[in-house]
Amino acid sequence: CATLGKWKVPKVFLHQTKNSTLWVSNPVRIPTHVEDIFYKYAICRRENKWFRKGKLVVDYFEGVGGERTNRKMEFLENHYDLWQDNYNMKLNMRALKNDFQFVKSIYDNIKGIETLKDRIMEYQYIARQYKDLTNSATNINFIQNKLASSVSKEQRLFLCILLGSYMLQPNKPMINGCYLPQNFPSTNLLEDLESIDSDFSLSDTRHLVSHAIRALVQHNSKYGFTTWFKMFTLAPILDESYAFIDAIEVYNFERRSDQFLNALGDN
Incomplete structure (x- = not known):
């Protein structure tokens, strides 16, 4: 220079x-x-x-x-x-595709709410510059592993953005009719969405949040959880079109009717 x-x-x-x-x-x-x-x-x-x-x-x-x-x-x-x-x-593009570290580096630099938006902008930047490499690093294993070791709400919200980006990728594998594995912690992420403010959701990440919500609601409802009921309260901020409704999976609550009724009452 x-x-x-x-x-x-x-x-x-x-x-x-x-x-x-x-x-x-x-x-x-x-x-x-x-x-x-x-x-x-x-x-x-x-x-x-x-x-x-x-x-x-x-x-x-x-x-x-x-x-x-x-x-x-x-x-x-x-x-x-x-x-x-x-x-x-x-x-060596083949090696780089298997070890593209920019996504992990951005995630590791999330230090709190004051840095979250900057890290999201950096992720969007590398997604524009290196689309294929960023997609290869934004995979469900990375997201799930980081969720398991995350120590802050901001890290999990960033992973929610990554999940939305992952859901936009073509040719995603499905497991038992669902894009997320059965042990995916959809309940934890849906609970974290309650802390997203309107400024965050109205940024240019809105579409990513929306796609992540659909995946989480599908998984949460499919496997008999009721945290997805929160989306009826959160939809005016996060999903104004209530598109998540189309992702709801039918679950037989015959043996757990109390849980179902309690969830309705809480939301």
């Missing part, structure tokens, strides 16, 4: 996260008075391989075509870039 120094002098260094394809840098301060900032990734080495603290030199830059492949800086809190292939090094 010429703004941070000379092109041939490495300035910002990346380190690989353990056992993954993800490389990250420490936070970098970028001057805001410069109108356009361009940067590029490069492979570097010590000028003399026998000295660990010797001068660093650039072996080669990413991309083919010189300045035409320079990246223009976007003023975002976090950047999610993929290496641009050149004659020396190309991405």
